[in-house]
Amino acid sequence: MTQPRLKARLRRAERTRVLRALALVLPLGVFLLLVFFAPIGDMLFRSVHDPEMATTLPETAAALREWDGIGAPPAPVTAALIRELPQTFSERKLAGVAQRLNHDISGFRSLILSTGRQLDATPESPDAGPADPAARLAAIDERWEDHAYWAALRRASFNFTDFYLLAALDLRRDSADRITAVAPEEAIFVTILGRTIEIAATVTVLCLLLGYPLAYVIATAPGGTSNLLMILVLLPFWTSLLVRTSAWVVLLQNEGVINGLLLASGLVDKPMQLIFNRFGVYVAMTHVLLPFMILPLYSVMQTINPATMRAAASLGAPPPIAFLRVYLPQSLPGIGAGGLLVFILAIGYYITPALVGGANDQMISYFIAFYTTRTVNWGLAAALATLLLAATGVLYSVYVRIAGTAGVRLG
Template sequence: MPQFDLTTNSNKVQSVLTVEEMAQSRKIQRRRKLIAFAFVTPLLVFVMIAFIAPIGTMLYRSVYNPTVAQLIPDTLEALSDWDESSDARPDDAVLNRFAVELRQLAIDRDSGKLAEEINRGLPGSSSVIKATGRKMKKMDPALLSSEGASLLIATKPQWQTVEIWRVMKKSGAIFTDSSYLTALDLDRNSDDEIVPRDTQVYIQLYLKSLKIALTITLLTALIGFPLSYYLATASPKTANTLMVFVLLPFWTSLLVRTTSWIALLQTNGVVNSVLQYLHVISEPIEMLYTEFATVIAMTHILLPFMILPLYSVMKGIDPSYLRAAMSLGAKPIPAFIRIYMPMTVPGLSAGALLVFIISIGYYITPALVGGTDGQMISNIIAFHMQSSNNWELAAALGSLLLALILLLYWIYDRLVGVSNIKLG
């Protein structure tokens, strides 16, 4: 009779079962991953629509400006052969083409768009283009094709200068770094060299915004740290009651909170009236529409963002550490500084990061209470988006602000990471 090795057959069956179990396990894992991905998909779509797409659009708009190229394509094609570094204006053929296109723009009521774009590179040229457009609108296109140059110069002598044609050729580039150069208070000269502008505006605004944001962060930390410590060590009833007052600003409209500061800080407001009643001052102090008003109002609005992270960390610190240090002979203040405060660093750093990032991008409160003196870079970005319609410059300013925040966050992450390693 044939002999069968039962042990070998049993191992083969176990091996087959093991392979089948592994395949089943992988199938179950894939199904779980698909289910998890399905749950995460709405969040990913929301992040794409509300965060990544707007930032990508902003970065693209900061270097993409096809307006001039779409308005006067023939003129820009003719200008491509002109040496802009020379002292001679383009020849009459270029001016003739421009006269014909300017006439059509005036008929289509688009000459104002061209004037707006050229005026950004050469202030004062807007009126020249608009006035010339109105004049060319009445001309015969056949006449402009042959005598356009002389008619342009006769209408406005500025068409004889080289600078306006340099700016027009420069503005005709579809992709350009001019918005970033303007945002950094730089410009290109006739030799295509990057040089500083005569008036430094935006760099000062960035520095001013950083100073205001850092001041607000410091004030919220100084006010929020002792209050958070008291909330963490107080009885539950007292802590809950005080927490209601901490959260109260979240239940009040931002516009209401800001306008209340207007009532407090204005010349005949509550603060000046009280100080005059107490004979502290003899005449009202100008507090509204200043940098001081921006700092005070935003400190009040952003204070909960510092208190809540600090409170959550302090609530988890075991008070026995401090008692043990004092029982071993340490004095209260040194023990608090050397033992308790290092353990609050995560809450303090998280609160500082929240307050700083929110404050540097705030524009509603500075616009209402800060006036000209208390405005930040975010207000200028909003101005270029809403009033001047210079979306390219607004996008460049916003991109640089984003880069600045990311740089500061990287520095923060490095510093907090090093401090956590030392504490560990």
Template structure:
């Protein structure tokens, strides 16, 4: 057959196979050209920034840039004995140059992460920089005896590698100790595991509430006659189209101690003192559930719309209690919508920043708050990226688990 095909020749003398291949290639190129803009867009707006973000969390450029010779001279160091004369000489040369070029600030900040107080040690040496040449090692140690301690040189060696695990470890409350082993940080410095735990907990509670409130609404939407159903749909969509900030601010107005809700309850004599309803966890839950509710209702609705009412009717006509029929016949058919809605709400919830920042207290802040803190306040972008990267990984893992569950469900259904 192959030979036969190869021997076929078109009218113009070109073998048919070749012609076919040409046509196919042109076709392929055309389709590639058609998706190229989209592909480029994805590359520029997703892959590139996310890649840069993830790279930032392990990037360690400060010492490389400011103290290149010292880092190079320390490359073969065994970390057991004090470095030799050339290393000290390199440090002095580097510091002199860094001083002139104003590149020392970032390096000393980076070293201060390793050992608190390192930056002043560096500044002190810069102020009294000894001349290079014989005896530079003793001269440097004479400026401050800490230069004679291994701890500080090990910190330089640790901070001098091109890539570092420092930020990622710190984001899970761990660090590399003197001996090069990974250990957990002391309890009073640990913070981020709690914050991650809190983030997932808040997201879970919000998801459950959104499901509990969203399911009946979606059911109504799907089963009511089209007139009331459309009206209800508009009521769901209207807040969905309203700005997130407006909705969050509206909750502050409603819930604050002098707000409408407290005022009404005091006016009715239900309470004597205003209740603390906002700037705490309760306020965060209320505002987040409200904002995320449409993301639960819409997937549920789209699935429920496709379920024929005949099934439940059939079950009831066969003698099932209406509730049993609903539970055993109707609910299992909505599982895909429930899963999609929960996943959507949960993933959106773990990334929430502005709502907890506005309606929460200091102990209601989620991971994103700390990303903002490190980005804006202390300008530790490595730490901000590390927290962001971990959040991204958590989301991807969740998504993978969901994908696995969904596909096994689909298989089961097929069987």
């Protein structure tokens, strides 16, 4: 008889514990939801949300959604456009739609604005008879006879779109709604994505080449030396990113320290270009990210028993073989964790390439910022951010499998 009651009491006690845990987690959870997850969710939504047409030219958009997109636009579409366009133009509400359409077909902005202006300036006289709306549009601008413009209008009429996500991959829908590659001269994003991966991968390999031997020496050196070496790794880690970046500018610029030494020693007779190019990006990013490689490597190497190497040697393995067959395999988790961490951090880098790179060294983050603030194309910025976030998420889940949820080893 007592057993079920005990069970119930245990269950209740457990429930209280769970509730208390949740109550303590809740404040941070709610805070992050409002300040962090909501803004990111909002941004992801922007990459597929396309409300301009539907809200500014609602009747036209509704008529366009009814159309199957084949052949000439049906009469309800042209009639609605002729009705809504001049009114919206006179209310000065056309700019958003014009910009949205211009993202699809360059030059659409001026077409839609000038058509709106002319329709507004010459209202249809009642005695002119029921002029064909399509013919009237064609008379204003012959581009209205081109199916591509109507297809673009139709693509913009839905509330949701894959337009920006496709554009971020150099793809678009043609007038028959099939996914095709954009014109070669407009294709820039695949190059940028490739460049981002190339830079991040190169920096990861450089960090591994520089960091592995150093982590090994720190892990195998006696206590005092090991501590001192660790401090030399941690000082840059704790130093402001901006300070380290400005240090590299001071060292590498044309009138900088390294060029000064090179000129003074007579090795070169004019300054070498060491910055605002790929070399500068590699040097500065490797410097900034190297501690993130060394720390995970060190924490794995610390656990490797040196006796295993001695055992290998006593069994006759020459040092290189012993290293390759005994030490390296045991350090693989550190290589995986450090490599992924550096790669994850590197693909999202913005400040360092922006300050020490040239025009051809900018990574995806730069273009997210560019489309947000310079040329306002928030849908495209959001789509690029979505790609970067997805890549980061996938890599991070792999990282968690290797290194556990505790995340980055701090300090």
